[in-house]
Amino acid sequence: QTNNSIIEKYCYNNDEANCTTYGALYQWNEAMQYTNTEGSQGICPTGSHIPSDNDWKVLEMQLGMTQAQADATGWRGTDQGTQMKVGGNSGLNILFAGSRSTGTTFNYIGIDDAVWTSSTASSTESYVRYFGSTTATIYRNPYNGANGFSVRCLKN
8 A cells, every 4th residue: 555646445355345344454544645634534525534542431431431441451341342333322333344464364253353543643653543352442552554444443
């Protein structure tokens, strides 16, 4: 993915059907359209933006996480991850879209992996949320933006 005015994506295992079912995966710079401004529109449609780390925290706290839990890194909360996954009560319906490691390795589609990026940078990384199929909590940490992550757009 390069800064060439074309939105480029990864489909899990380079199979377009996976983009249709699970959504595409993007490197952080591509998702942000090569700006590091928190809350940027990025690849999202007009009138929406890539959620900031704080946007994610607000949602997590609305689902019952404390401020201290939301501000922490690592696995946090109680059951907020379960609430955000398919079948949960948040309406978000996070799919296990897998991820793409630096290079060409795809991991865990439909099984155990959902990595969703934020528009908040931390040095050369972005804050992400990781959802696991067997965990009720949510993992928050800066992660290398050269990997492929899922993107959720938030209406302004």
